Amino acid sequence: MIWAIYFAIASLLAIGIYGVITKKNLMKIFISISIMETGVNLMLIAIGYIPGGTAPIENGDFTTYVDPLPQALVLTAIVIGVSVLALALVMVINYYEKNKTLEYRRLMKW
Amino acid sequence: MVIHPVLLIAIPLLFAFLMPLLKRAKAVTIIILLFNTLLAILMFHNVYNNGPLYEIIAFSPPIGIYLYVDNIAALLAVMINLLAFINFLSVEKVEIKFAMLYLLAVASSTGIVITGDIFNMFVFFEIAAVSSYALVAWKRDKEALEGAIKYMVLGSIASVLMLVGIAFLYSEFRSLNIYDIMNRMDEGSVLILLSFAFLLTGIGVEAEIFPLNGWVPDAYQGAAGSIASLLSFGPSKAGIYAIARLLMIFSWQQSYDLALSVGIMTLLIGELAAFRQENVKRMLAYSSIGQMGLILISLSMLDSTDYAIIAFFFLLVSHAASKGALFLLSERKGFGSNASKYAGIVSVMSLIGMPPMAGFWGKWYIIMGAMQMEAWWIIAAIVFSSVVEAAYFARYLSTTMQEEEHASIIAAYPPAIMATLTLLLGILPFIYKIATIGGVING
Amino acid sequence: MRRMAGIVLAALLFACIMYAFTFVKTYDYNSSDYYYTDPIEGGKVNETVTGHYIENTKNETGAINAVTAIVVEYRGFDTLGEVTVLFTASTGVSMLLYSLHQRRKRREANLILKEGSKIVLPFILLTGAYIFIHGHLTPGGGFPGGSVIASGFLLMMVAYPKYFLKESRVSITESVAGMIFVLIGMLGLVFASYFLENFLSLGDVGRLFSAGIIPIIYIAIGFKVGAELSGIMNNLKGVEE
Structure with missing residues (x-):
């Protein structure tokens, strides 16, 4: 079961990196980055999973909890992802105003 | 007297938050x-x-977070803040948002x-990265936006890779504290080596x-x-120091070899x-x-020789100060006034590695x-790159010396101070040595 | 060429990650393999980090929700950084959109959306406030609560083309909430011994007024996140005529 999730994580990251490299449209590039971020968030959660554990809210009925630390980290990672995405969208708007296109060809140029 | 290193981060954050209410951006930032x-x-x-300083935040580590300040970290904190201060003096028209982003970038680099x-x-890296994206786009013209977008795409991939590395490291040790992990690290398993590779690639974007x-x-x-100057002494230097800390955790031959090969490649490709x-x-x-490749090479020798840490320190500080000065000068066509001429020549000499500048001591060590x-090929690479460096900097000086400059006199002083x-740093080691022999300063 | 590079790199990343996952062990937070060492004193301690959180959350922080306790108390410094990232992004957004003035005309929304959103708005704001006030007792907290509040304003912006938030009010809310967070941290330095350490009484665990500084910080975060996200959307919508 956990291997299905591991497979999903690796696929999300691979799809994301493929999108960033092959796409020229800026919106698609940033969507690919969001996909990668989803993958890594899922990965943190999967690493914190303990078989049979419940959510770490202590009501007294349960004895096994999942690891709460990765969940706190994911909360941070999600907010950071959102912030970067917001700034990225604004840059894309500005880029469109200047160039009247969303094509971005300089990414792979070194 | 009790020193709280956390204030180095908390106070700039507090005033960055308050900046929209305070209005007087330039004075407050200075x-x-x-x-x-x-x-x-x-x-x-x-x-x-007194030796390394700890500052516990909220709970004692590794349950909570702590700040760990050793000699080099303290010196880097001084360097980043001092250069940021000098650099900020050169900015003529300060907008509120510019000042906020500048403070955040400096505070996070210190962090x-x-x-x-x-x-x-990782969180501080993200603050540094997001504020740098916005600052790079500051001019809002075509070039600035293209640069900022490219930085942003690569920076976002970097943050994902860093998180992957952190997740694998966490899965092995179930702790996030660098020194706790270092104490418990015994041998390099494949998982840890992979997580080091991910972290190196992720931090490498910033570094x-x-x-x-x-x-x-x-x-x-x-x-x-002024922003190019900030990027070259702020986030990138903090990034390379973060790699130094990582190499303390992952201190086996494979990771040093990885760092060495990456460093040599970076050096040769960059200079050519x-x-x-x-x-x-x-x-x-x-x-x-x-x-930066040269600095990484010095880091990769950390385990083998005592000279590495001295070389690392000299290279880092000299590069930060002299590149900062050169980027400030690059705003203008040439060096008209004597102050700019002095700044340009001293910085270039330090970068090439001529005595008695700080850069010379870095390359020397x-x-x-x-x-x-007895790694002769490292020496060959360094000497070759120095020759290339000397060639293009000579060309640079010969073109800029002739052009007149069109800038105010005040703007010429910050690069001269840098x-x-x-x-000074190039001359000071002698002073330190003399003082040690005379028994005035111990340590 | 580009497609080939993409496929190769994606396959490489996929393979690396799957290979690394074969070494990931199932975690047991009572196992002695994961006992941590004290980075300051150096000795081995007979507990794991996770075990410490699960055992001691209630009596050390007064919160029932261990994730909240970690986010606000144990690793509160990360959260300060996280709030700062959002703040930085919103500053960058308003700075970059400052120069763009002309906007497309938007069509009026229909009657149901217009009237409905007016009725729903107070309830959305109330739900958001409920979520961040009860952060130490239930799942949720400042970030989800703030996002819910921002979604209320987003609804208003969708329904009314001429609806704009006052830029100055948004930025004052942001500033004051951020200031409260940092000042509470510094008060910890003054009244207790560490930055962000709890200096209030923990109260009756499980009640609304408990858990010391956690609810205060979460309320500040809720306001800050709500203001920042609505500010970002406000800026993305355009500049008021």
């Missing part, structure tokens, strides 16, 4: 940066006399240097090392001079690419890449280290 510099100097004094927790380091450093020339070309450039800022940016290790720092 006061905060000056205060921070003084605090950092006090902190260095304290660390120098990366002094934190002792790997996820906390301008191979392979994800394609953003460097574009972003530096698009950014204003710089040689081909026409645009001044692009040339300086590629030269920065080369210098790294070559001494390589000789001790250049004086490299000069």
Whole structure:
């Protein structure tokens, strides 16, 4: 079961990196980055999973909890992802105003 | 006297939050940066006399987070804040939002240097990165936007890769504290080596090392001079110091070898690419890449020779100060006034590695280290890159010396002060040595 | 060429990650393999980090929700950084959109959306406030609560083309909430011994007024996140005529 999730994580990251490299449209590039971020968030959660554990809210009925630390980290990672995405969208708007296109060809140029 | 390193981060954050209410952006920023510099100097004094300084935040580590300030971290904190202060003086028209982003970038670079927790380091990296994206785009023209977008795409990939590395490291040790992990690390399993590779690639984007450093020339070309200067002494230097801390955790031969090969590649590619450039800022940016490669080489020798840490320190500080000065000068066509001429020549000499500048001592000690290790090909690479460097910097000086400059006199002083720092640092080791022999300063 | 590079790199990343996952062990937070060492003193301690959180959350922080306790108390410094990232992004957004003035005309929304959103708005704001006030007792907290509040304003912006938030009010809320967070941290330095350490009484665990500084910080975060996200959307919508 956990291997299905591991497979999903690796696929999300691979799809994301493929999108960033092959796409020229800026919106698609940033969507690919969001996909990668989803993958890594899922990965943190999967690493914190303990078989049979419940959510770490202590009501007294349960004895096994999942690891709460990765969940706190994911909360941070999600907010950071959102912030970067917001700034990225604004840059894309500005880029469109200047160039009247969303094509971005300089990414792979070194 | 009790020094709280956390204030180095908390006070700039507080005033960055309050900036929209305070309005007087320039005065407030200058006061905060000056205060921070003084605090950092006090902190260095304290660390120098009493050994490493801890600052627990909320709970004792590894349950909570703590800041760990050793000698080099304290010196870097002084360097970042001092250079940020000098650099800010050169900005003529300060908008509120510019000042906010500037303070945040400086505070987060300091945070990366002094934190002792790997996820906390990631968070500071993100603050530094997001504020740098916005600052690079500050001019809002085509070049600035293109540079900022490229930086942003690579930076976002970097943050994902860093998180992957952190997640694997966490899965092995179930702790995020750097020193806790270091104490428990016994042998290098494949998982840990992979997590080191992910972390190195992720941090490498900020530290301008191979392979994800394609953003460097574009972003530096698009950014204003003072911001390019900030990027070269702030986030990138903090990034390379973060790699130094990582190498303390992952201290086996494989990771040092990885760092060495990446460093040599970065050095050669950066210097050769710089040689081909026409645009001044692009040339300086590629030269920065080369210098970062050199610094990484010095780090990769940490385990084998004692010279490495001295070389690391000299290379880092001299590159920060002299590149900062050159980026500030690059705003203008040439060096008209004597102050700018002095700044340009001293900085270039330090970067090439001529005595008695700080850069000379950096290259000297790294070559001494390589000789001790009998790694002749490292010496060959360094000498070759120095020759290339000398060639393109000679061309740079010969064109800029003739042009007249069209800038106010006040703007010429910050680069001159930065250049004086490299000069002083190059001479000071003798003073230290003399003082030690005379028994005045111990340590 | 580009497609080939993409496929190769994606396959490489996929393979690396899957290979690394084969070494990931199932975690047991009572196992002695994961006992941590004290980075300051150096000795081995007979508990794991996770075990410490699960055992001691209630009596050390007064919160029932261990994730909240970690986010606000144990690793509160990360959260300060996280709030700062969002703040930085919103500053960058308003700075970059400052120069763009002309906007497309938007069509009026229909009657149901217009009237409905007016009725729903107070309830959305109330739900958001409920979520961040109860952060130490239930799942949720400042970030989800703030996002819910921002979604209320987003609804208003969708329904009314001429609806704009006052830029100055948004930025004052942001500033004051951020200031409260940092000042509470500094008060910890003054009244207790560490930055961000709890200096209030923990109260009756499980009640609304408990857990010391956690609810205060979460309320500040809720306001800050709500203001920042609505500010970002406000800026993305355009500049008021």
